[in-house]
Amino acid sequence: MKREEQPEQEPVLMAQAMQQAQAEGKCCPFCGAINAPEAMFCAQCGQPISKTTCPHCGAEMDPDADFCEVCHRYIKKDVCSFCGAHLTGNEAYCPECGSPRGGMVCPTCHTLNEFAFCKKCGTALTEEARQMMKEMQKSPDYQELLEIVQDYSRLENALPYNSERDVVREQMNIKLRERVLTLLAKDEGVENPVIPKVESKRMTKEELEEQKKIKIKMLSSILDKLAVSPMTSPVKARNYAMASKPVGVRLAWVCNYKHAMHSSPCGCAKPHMGGKWVVLGKNSTEEIKDDK
Numbered sequence: 001m002k003r004e005e006q007p008e009q010e011p012v013l014m015a016q017a018m019q020q021a022q023a024e025g026k027c028c029p030f031c032g033a034i035n036a037p038e039a040m041f042c043a044q045c046g047q048p049i050s051k052t053t054c055p056h057c058g059a060e061m062d063p064d065a066d067f068c069e070v071c072h073r074y075i076k077k078d079v080c081s082f083c084g085a086h087l088t089g090n091e092a093y094c095p096e097c098g099s100p101r102g103g104m105v106c107p108t109c110h111t112l113n114e115f116a117f118c119k120k121c122g123t124a125l126t127e128e129a130r131q132m133m134k135e136m137q138k139s140p141d142y143q144e145l146l147e148i149v150q151d152y153s154r155l156e157n158a159l160p161y162n163s164e165r166d167v168v169r170e171q172m173n174i175k176l177r178e179r180v181l182t183l184l185a186k187d188e189g190v191e192n193p194v195i196p197k198v199e200s201k202r203m204t205k206e207e208l209e210e211q212k213k214i215k216i217k218m219l220s221s222i223l224d225k226l227a228v229s230p231m232t233s234p235v236k237a238r239n240y241a242m243a244s245k246p247v248g249v250r251l252a253w254v255c256n257y258k259h260a261m262h263s264s265p266c267g268c269a270k271p272h273m274g275g276k277w278v279v280l281g282k283n284s285t286e287e288i289k290d291d292k
Contacts, residue, residue: 026050065269066234072267074114082116082126084235097126115235117242119266124243132243142244145222149248152215160205174198216279219249227276228265230256237271250280252288261288 025034033044042048048062059070066076074081077089082104085096093100104125105111106118113119116129124130136142161167178195185193203211226244228237242265245251253262255275265271280288 062270067267067269069267069269079235081114081235083128084233097128099126113266115266116239117266119264122242122245122247122264129239129243132239136243141222141225145219145226145246148215148218148222149246152212152219153248155208155212155215158201158203158208160203160208170202219279223277223279228271228274230274231272234270234272237274238265238268241265241271241275241277245277251277252280254278263288
């Protein structure tokens with residue numbers, strides 16, 4: 001009579017079966033599904049399971065990346081980098097948005113760009129990009145974001161009290177102002193002039209830093225709401241992120257691809273995996289991945 005296999009042999013048999021399956025096909029590191037040896041993407045979960053190389057510098061890349069982070073060049077010949085429209089590969093200009101295949105010079109800072117927004121100054125370079133910014137400006141979250149950015153910018157440029165002498169001098173200036181205005185009003189025949197009080201907005205360094213922390217927390221909360229969710233098109237994701245970037249505060253783009261910190265999504269190979277803007281502040285030492 002044939003002896004039954006012992007339970008402790010089952011893990012060994014399963015491992016052997018997995019090894020055989022992997023030899024015959026390609027195992028997805030994300031879901032474990034076995035794919036054909038030549039597969040670039042997993043048939044089960046859609047994740048990339050093979051690598052390709054940059055046509056410009058030969059660096060290894062994921063097959064769904066459209067930008068090389070090594071040589072900083074756009075690599076998709078069949079997709080317009082400005083609008084995401086399909087190309088045959090031979091057009092000098094995109095038939096959808098009319099953008100030149102060789103890139104576009106920013107009229108503001110004169111930087112050559114391969115995307116719809118200037119990677120250096122954020123200027124919208126195409127009509128679609130300008131329309132995206134107009135639509136974004138109608139968003140209540142974006143309007144609130146701009147108001148907080150203005151408040152934060154004022155705090156960044158505010159001059160704090162450096163000593164008790166500064167406080168005394170400020171009070172003396174306020175009293176001097178009231179006295180001068182009172183004398184001028186009496187010269188004009190006003191017996192009991194009412195001089196509007198002026199409240200000083202200056203703060204100590206500690207108070208100023210605390211106010212800035214509060215504003216940064218508020219900014220971060222709204223930037224989280226405007227974060228880019230995973231989508232299919234890297235171009236659309238990149239354009240949305242750039243359209244949602246406010247001016248007046250130092251930001252960095254943190255991608256979901258490598259969780260790297262970029263100066264903008266224009267330097268990210270896979271912005272369609274999602275990401276968000278984070279506040280750095282004027283004197284931040286946070287490391288930004290160089291994508292010049």
